[in-house]
Amino acid sequence: MRLALAVVSLVVLVGSGALVYKETQATWQNHQKAYFAEAKAQAKTDAERASLDVKSPKIEQTIVTGFGASRVERCESCHIASDDPRFASGKEPVRTHPYSAAMGDVYKDGHWERKHKFSEFGCTSCHDGQGRGLTKADAHGEDEYWPTPMLGYTVQANWKREIAGHLHGADFMQANCAQCHKEKNFAGTALVARGRELFFKEGCFGCHRIQGVSSGTIGPDLTEVGKERKLDYLWGHIVDPRAYTPTSVMPQFKLSDDDKKALVIFLKSRRGTSPSESPVEQYARETSTVTPVPDSVAEVQTAITAAKTSVARGEQLINGYACLSCHKLDDHDGGISPDLTHEGLLRDPAWLMDHFRNPRSRITDSNMPAFALPEQDFQDMSAYLMTRTSALPAMTPAQTYESLCARCHGEKGNGKGSNAIYLDPAPRDLTRAEFMATKPRTRLVASIQNGVSGTSMPPWGKTLTDAQIQGVLDYVWAQYVKEKPRQIKARKLPDTNPVAMSADSIHRGETIFLQRCTGCHGRKADGHGPNSIDITPRPRNLTNAAFVQSVSDRRLFESIEYGVDGTAMPSWIDYGLSQSDVGDIVNFIRSLNQSSK
């Protein structure tokens, strides 16, 4: 008993002694002691030495109020020599913060004068990090949950290595310089300016909104993206949009590392509010209803005034607005959007104009932004595209497939062409014999000849002769389908819907739809039901008006009653739907797609 008591009491004594000792030996205290010792060795007068003798380590705290919410900073507890010019060659953290003429520091009368005084600017307004931290890991923001690790310096443990490797360097701090230095041509924020240029040049502005910069609506608002996201996310998302968000529809742009870096820095500088802005200015900016004119529009407009004809102007616009960072035109391939090389043979001016004004008026699930450009520009670009009518050179069916079809349907015919992931509905998988071999040849030919409305399949009727279409189809059959057309037993199908369109019928159809169809086609009938993600081909978007209007009642009846072979659509006769039930459903689907005209 006594032994145990003695042992425990000694353990307590040693433990509390260790705690007290530890409190006097924190890293920052040791750095300060080292600094005092070195400063004493360099001291020139006795008085200076005496004043250093009485100094003991203290937490050096400043409160910076000039930059948004007040920042509590204890950085100088370790970086105690940051403003002591004698430590220019010292070892971090006991080292002088470099002086830089580029940052406005002035050398006069034998000493440097800082422009950004630490007492006024603090440290985190430029470097980020966690000002309150008293250990390196805390202060530099190494913890993966700290939102602002030191820019260009600290890499958090959960950052992917291949991404983190690109995120080093003082350049990244330009994002913070730009919080106050907003002038576009400011020398210290060259990369922010470059990133901004890329934001327009690569077409980012078409989808993304940044308050006062752009007004896109397809992608997320990036006004405060620099506050919400860290460097690794910004970089990683540009490299592969689906790495962090598997359902992202953002195109994967082909950018050089330098361009990615500039873009990341530009995005990181988007923090919404800015310390150089008064609350009144901020309010005025937030409530402003003026749609900003993209920089590039103004630039392009001034550059092309020389062009006389509408067509010439349109050609310059298409290059100026960077359409080809997504689309293909002749040899230039953006790798994301459809080929415009033969556009004049595929579409008519009305289609092009509608599509320019709002791409989703023609292709419901298009990922092309509705660029808010002047109407005249649309007309000129349409005029130019309508001149793209050059006839194809004589080609074998294999070459035809290669040059016209493979970009979407894939070289293996499996519907996984280079730009297939950006198309909705996805290109047909031509190797799925169950689908291909059960469709009448006339329908397949019609799809090639007239295109498929509401999808990215264009009508090739003017580009290819009938013989060429038959040839391509034979080629597809031999290469990919590899099966004889199957004979389908004659099906009893009405040519037009026998159930008259009426409010009652639509209501009955909706009830059945909600019970039977929403699992795959979704409650909004947009093809995004809960099961849809596991199904290829994806369930049809039944609100795609252009498509639904192009399909006959007979085909709708056939698809519902007998299912669609080679897809997940089952035969609903087997599940007890009667002809009149199907008629109600067809009426319901038609009612969703009545054109507003």
Added chain:
Amino acid sequence: MAVAATETKSTEPEIGRRRFLGWLSGVGIAGSAVLGSLATFFFIRPRTTYGQPNRFKIGRPEEFPPGSRIAIDPKRVCIVREGNKVAAISTTCTHLGCIVSPSATGFQCPCHGSRFDVDGNVTGGPAPKALAWYAVSLTPSGELEVDKDSEIQTGTYLSV
């Protein structure tokens, strides 16, 4: 079990051992208590608080020409320079804490009319005490630093 065994035997050396253990426990407990209370007194004073820091830089001596008396209101301190001597005098009135302002005769308080001479000594009004003088030092970067935590004797200047 070992403890029970020692208690049953009561020979001479065992008592010595008991004493020793008791003494050891005493040292341990008393030591922890003393250390604990000392540590409490030592650590009870916060190392930092969330107010504006009491030690701050105010700029280079050249910014204060000889003979000037420049009040820095946000920091509540007046920098006095005479020749090449510099001092920092508090501008917080010792009566009710208003900010006093430099005047031709020294300082005067706008609230209740306290008056002080150029060294901060009371010359009139309700103020009970002279204005405090704070330690001023020159940092290695050549800037003046005022430490409001350390009050010094009236009339103590720093030569620059």
